[in-house]
Amino acid sequence: MGSLILCHKKKAKHPYEIARVHMHIYTIEELCYYFCNNLYLVDYTIVNRKLCDWLEEELELYELSAELRNQLEHSGSVEQFLLTILSYASIYSMAEITKMQNILERLRNQNEVEREKYKADNLLNSGENASAILIYQSIIHKEWDDSVEKEFYGRVYACLGAAYGRMFFYEEAAHMYEKGFEICREPDMLRAYLYCCYRYLPEAKYVKMLSREPVYLALDAEFKEELKAAERQMNPDITDESYERWKQEYRRTNK
Amino acid sequence: MRGGSILGLELNEEFCQISYYDREKHEPETLEAAVDNYQIPLILGYMNNRWLYGKEAKHLASVDERCTISELYGRAVRQERVNFAGQIRDAVWLLAKFLRLALEKFEQIDYITFSVPKTDIDISKMLKGLGRFLGVPKERVFVQDFKESFCHYMFYQPKELWQYEAALFYCDRNEIRAYMLRKLKTVSGRGADMFVTVDEVANAQMKELAAVYPVLNVDKAKDADERFKAFIQSVFEKKVVSSVFLTGEGFENNWYPSSLKVLCNGRRAFIGNNLYSKGACYGSHRRMSDDDEMPVYLDETKMMEQVCLRMRVHGKEGWYPIVEWGNHWYESDGQWEVLLEDTSDIEIHIESLATGELQAETVSLEGLPERNDYALRLSIETMFLDENTCKIRFRDIGFGEFYPATDFQTEKTIHLGGSNGQFNSLS
Numbered sequence: 105m106g107s108l109i110l111c112h113k114k115k116a117k118h119p120y121e122i123a124r125v126h127m128h129i130y131t132i133e134e135l136c137y138y139f140c141n142n143l144y145l146v147d148y149t150i151v152n153r154k155l156c157d158w159l160e161e162e163l164e165l166y167e168l169s170a171e172l173r174n175q176l177e178h179s180g181s182v183e184q185f186l187l188t189i190l191s192y193a194s195i196y197s198m199a200e201i202t203k204m205q206n207i208l209e210r211l212r213n214q215n216e217v218e219r220e221k222y223k224a225d226n227l228l229n230s231g232e233n234a235s236a237i238l239i240y241q242s243i244i245h246k247e248w249d250d251s252v253e254k255e256f257y258g259r260v261y262a263c264l265g266a267a268y269g270r271m272f273f274y275e276e277a278a279h280m281y282e283k284g285f286e287i288c289r290e291p292d293m294l295r296a297y298l299y300c301c302y303r304y305l306p307e308a309k310y311v312k313m314l315s316r317e318p319v320y321l322a323l324d325a326e327f328k329e330e331l332k333a334a335e336r337q338m339n340p341d342i343t344d345e346s347y348e349r350w351k352q353e354y355r356r357t358n359k
Numbered sequence: 360m361r362g363g364s365i366l367g368l369e370l371n372e373e374f375c376q377i378s379y380y381d382r383e384k385h386e387p388e389t390l391e392a393a394v395d396n397y398q399i400p401l402i403l404g405y406m407n408n409r410w411l412y413g414k415e416a417k418h419l420a421s422v423d424e425r426c427t428i429s430e431l432y433g434r435a436v437r438q439e440r441v442n443f444a445g446q447i448r449d450a451v452w453l454l455a456k457f458l459r460l461a462l463e464k465f466e467q468i469d470y471i472t473f474s475v476p477k478t479d480i481d482i483s484k485m486l487k488g489l490g491r492f493l494g495v496p497k498e499r500v501f502v503q504d505f506k507e508s509f510c511h512y513m514f515y516q517p518k519e520l521w522q523y524e525a526a527l528f529y530c531d532r533n534e535i536r537a538y539m540l541r542k543l544k545t546v547s548g549r550g551a552d553m554f555v556t557v558d559e560v561a562n563a564q565m566k567e568l569a570a571v572y573p574v575l576n577v578d579k580a581k582d583a584d585e586r587f588k589a590f591i592q593s594v595f596e597k598k599v600v601s602s603v604f605l606t607g608e609g610f611e612n613n614w615y616p617s618s619l620k621v622l623c624n625g626r627r628a629f630i631g632n633n634l635y636s637k638g639a640c641y642g643s644h645r646r647m648s649d650d651d652e653m654p655v656y657l658d659e660t661k662m663m664e665q666v667c668l669r670m671r672v673h674g675k676e677g678w679y680p681i682v683e684w685g686n687h688w689y690e691s692d693g694q695w696e697v698l699l700e701d702t703s704d705i706e707i708h709i710e711s712l713a714t715g716e717l718q719a720e721t722v723s724l725e726g727l728p729e730r731n732d733y734a735l736r737l738s739i740e741t742m743f744l745d746e747n748t749c750k751i752r753f754r755d756i757g758f759g760e761f762y763p764a765t766d767f768q769t770e771k772t773i774h775l776g777g778s779n780g781q782f783n784s785l786s
Contacts, residue, residue, distance in 0.1 A: 108670045108705070110679065111696040111736065127760050133698060134759040137733055194674035195698060195733055 109195055116162035123149050125230050132163055136193045139186055142230070143207050144222040151185045152176070168192045183208040217249050221260060231353065233267045240264045258287030265296060274304035291323075298323050363467030365647060367639025368458075369474045369508070370432045374398040375413075375461060376633060378640040386515075387640035389633040397633045402429045403457045405444035412460040431457055432475075436482055451485060455492045468493060470647050472501040474508040474639035479660075480689040487690075498693070501642060505529075506538060506557035508638030509604070510656045513540055515641045520602040520627065526594065527557075527634075530609030535587065536562040537594045543657060553654035554685075554712070561594050580614040588618040595621075603628040606635070655685035657712075662688055664775045666741070666749065667708040670697065681741055681751070684712050688746040688775075696756065699735040702727045707751070709773060722753060722771050734758045749773045 112132050119128035122138060124145055129135050139146060153176060160169035168189065175185055183205070190201055211219060224239035243260050261284035268277035281297035284290075298320060302310055314320045365380035367387060376397050378387040392399045392414055404416035404427040411419055411427075420427040428434075428443050434450035441450055462468065471493065473486045483502045490500025503511070513521045527538040536559060543554040565586055603622045610630055622628045645653055657663070666682035682691050702724050709718040727735065740752045751771045757764030 107676070107700040108668055108697040108737075109700065109733075110670050110672045111698060130759050133733070133736070134761065137731075137758070137761060140733075141731065194671070 112163070112193070114163045114165075116158070118158075118162055120155065120158045120162070124227065124235065125232055132159075132165065132189070132193050133195060136190055136195055139190065140196070140204060142226055143186075143204065144211065144219070144226045146182055146186055147223070148182075151182050165192070183212070215249060215252055217243050217252060217256070221256070221263070225263065228263065228267055228270075231270075233270050237264060237267045240267065255288050258284045258290075258293075260284075261287070262290075262293050262296070265293075265300070269296070269300060274300040278304060294319075295323050295327055299327055302327075363469040364465040365640065365643045366462070366465065366468055366471045367474060367508075367636045367641065367643055368471065369505075369633075369636040369639060370401070371476055372430060372433050373401055375401050375432075375457070376636040377461065378633060378636040379465065380640055380644050387637045387644075389636055397636070399461055400429075401431045401457065402427050403431060403443075403453055403460075404428075410456065410460060412457050428453060435485060438485075451489070455489050458489060458493060462493060468495045470499045470501075470643035471495050472503060472639040472642040472646070474503055474505060474635040474642075476505055478502050478504050478687075480687075483687065483690060499646075501646060502690070503639065503642055505635050505638075506559075506658065507656050508635040508642065509538060510540060510555060510557055510638070510654075511642040511645065512634050512638035514645070514653050516602075523599040523601045526600050526603045528591075528603065528605050528607075528610075530605070530607040532609060534562055534564045535590060535609070537590070539594075539598070539600075542654075554657050555654045556657050561590065563590055580612075584615045584617050587615050588621055591618055591621050600626055602626055604634060605630040606632055608632065657685055660687060661685050662691065662746075662775070663712045665710045665712070666751070666773060666775075667710065668739070669706060669708075678708055681739065682749060682773075684710075688743045688749075691741065691743055691749070693741050695739045697737050697739060698733050699724075699727075699737060700732075702729070702735065705753070707771065707773065709775070711776065713776070720771060720773065722751075722769060724753070724769070726769075727755060727767050728762075728765050730758070730762055734762055747775050749775060 114131075116130045119130050120135070121128055125138075125142070127138070129138060153173065156169045156172045156176070159165045159172070171188060172185060174180075175188065186208070187201065187205060190196055190204070196204075211222070214222075220239055220243055224236040224243075227233075227236040227239070240260050240263055244257060244264075248257060261280045265277045265280035265284060268274070268280060278297055278300035281293050281300060285293040285297055301313060302324070305313065314324055367378040369376040376399065377390040379390070380386075381388045389397045390399075391397060399413040400417040402413065402416040402420060404411035404419040406419060406423075406426045416427050420429070428441065431450065431454045434441065435454040437450070439450040440447055441453070442448075443453065471490050473490075475482060475486070486502045487497060487500045491497050509527050513525055521540060525540040527540070529536045529538070538557050539560050540555060540557050543556055563586075565583065603626060605622075605628065611632075619628070662682070662684050664682070665680045665684045667678035667680050670677070670679040672679055681693060681695065704724060705722045707720040707722065709720070710716075711718075736756055736758050738752075738754045738756045740754070742750045742752070744750060749772070751773060753769050753771075755765045755767040
């Protein structure tokens with residue numbers, strides 16, 4: 105039998121805006137959901153007094169907000185702040201909270217650049233392409249950390265390529281994939297590079313480029329076949345709702 | 360601790376009395392209408408474009424009765440329309456006007472409980488409407504009769520005062536009534552849960568009371584005292600009574616010295632005229648604190664069945680009542696929001712206090728969308744169509760901006776035994 109969890113009664117009249125992902129939160133359940141699904145994104149942009157004030161004024165959680173303020177005043181950790189909220193909300197079982205605690209622990213032990221990349225990856229997955237690009241760029245533009253493998257930076261370039269690609273900046277995306285491939289030599293990166301070139305280069309230039317390397321020709325044939333297959337599967341009758349959703353998505357992610 | 364006021368109001372034909380919860384003293388205080396007088400005359404006045412209420416309106420009535428209107432509660436219950444202050448007005452509106460004036464000093468009211476001589480579906484609806492008019496959310500407005508108010512008052516007194524039975528004597532200018540608070544034995548093994556009721560065990564019309572109230576006739580008072588003593592002895596016969604409470608204007612003059620000896624014999628006795636409003640205020644406080652350790656008050660009008668769902672509340676897993684016994688069916692509509700751990704069927708338990716039976720029903724959630732963990736949020740609503748039929752609706756309400764609501768909705772109709780005759784099966 106399904107088990108139910110009683111929600112807290114109070115809903116905010118004025119939502120809390122999570123700046124990183126441009127989302128509005130109305131309840132403590134939504135706040136916990138955001139935390140648990142975006143552990144890598146939890147930082148000073150949400151662990152702050154503004155959130156404490158919101159919990160007090162909008163959700164009337166006086167004891168919780170007082171406890172959180174106290175933690176902030178005594179320079180408590182982000183993990184402690186987050187776990188206090190999760191424990192108070194009583195949505196998740198002890199086992200689940202322990203699991204999250206372990207992830208947070210692992211995160212804390214990670215190298216700073218790795219932590220930043222995770223954060224950017226999460227932003228990219230939530231469609232926050234521009235914010236993700238800024239973090240990826242900051243990683244590759246500052247002095248490279250010798251304690252991580254070179255391939256790590258290659259993957260950051262590839263992620264940058266993906267983020268540009270999602271914004272339809274194929275030329276920039278191609279350059280990033282190319283740099284990523286130079287370091288990692290991964291065939292997937294090369295394929296992505298070729299696809300981006302196919303999108304932004306005039307046809308003649310693209311064909312000329314293909315002739316430079318025999319492997320390019322093979323890959324080109326491969327992804328064109330895949331494109332055709334995808335087109336065959338696509339439903340040409342797109343509903344108004346889908347258009348509307350895409351438009352909203354596009355506007356949101358290109359703010 | 361923050362928040363607005365927690366109030367209890369007694370309303371009767373002549374007076375209104377207001378008790379409010381003092382958060383520092385942790386007990387109710389009663390508003391004084393005058394020194395040592397808690398009764399606010401239930402009269403409204405209108406003169407020179409100004410509304411008056413209570414004592415001021417009573418003074419106005421002594422000057423020009425046409426400018427005032429009394430019997431506001433009775434008129435509102437009878438849904439009268441009256442010509443007052445130059446207009447035909449609903450008596451309910453006039454009562455609402457009175458209450459708004461009387462409660463002016465309470466800026467924000469969080470909980471309000473009305474204590475009235477008797478209650479039914481119409482009175483409950485009318486008073487809940489008044490509560491909303493005063494700005495209190497409907498789920499925080501409660502209505503109870505004097506007997507239940509006595510009970511709520513007692514729950515907050517030291518346990519030894521109601522270890523056995525507790526007696527309440529009410530006296531006005533015509534009669535004396537005796538009530539007993541006692542524990543009930545239920546069929547179902549409800550563990551530590553305690554159920555109590557208040558019975559009217561005796562009443563007597565006493566012509567002798569005319570000699571003691573409102574003006575004490577010392578010569579004739581002795582007869583009333585003797586009559587009252589005999590009445591008490593008959594009420595207490597074969598009973599173990601832990602405490603006695605005297606209330607009502609009839610006890611104001613100290614005309615019962617020899618009865619008092621019987622009353623206080625081996626027990627403590629208390630006198631006061633704000634027991635019902637304080638009991639109402641305690642009722643508000645209890646509902647606010649959601650204390651499920653307290654005894655449940657039952658009478659023949661209350662539900663003897665409980666509908667429960669398996670739920671995690673404040674981290675504790677258990678069967679949580681969405682329809683509670685001890686409530687009136689017409690006050691049992693409610694709404695909750697829950698998160699689902701998975702989309703398998705929901706089990707509903709219906710427990711009967713009278714028979715001890717437990718009936719199980721299941722609700723299929725087929726058709727619910729798949730979402731990430733803890734992102735499926737349902738609204739559960741209970742709606743009573745009559746005292747035997749409760750409809751429970753489960754509706755997907757989405758999860759904020761993460762997931763929009765879908766049109767998923769399912770209903771289950773639960774058939775209950777109603778209150779008819781079931782209460783009498785308890786002893």
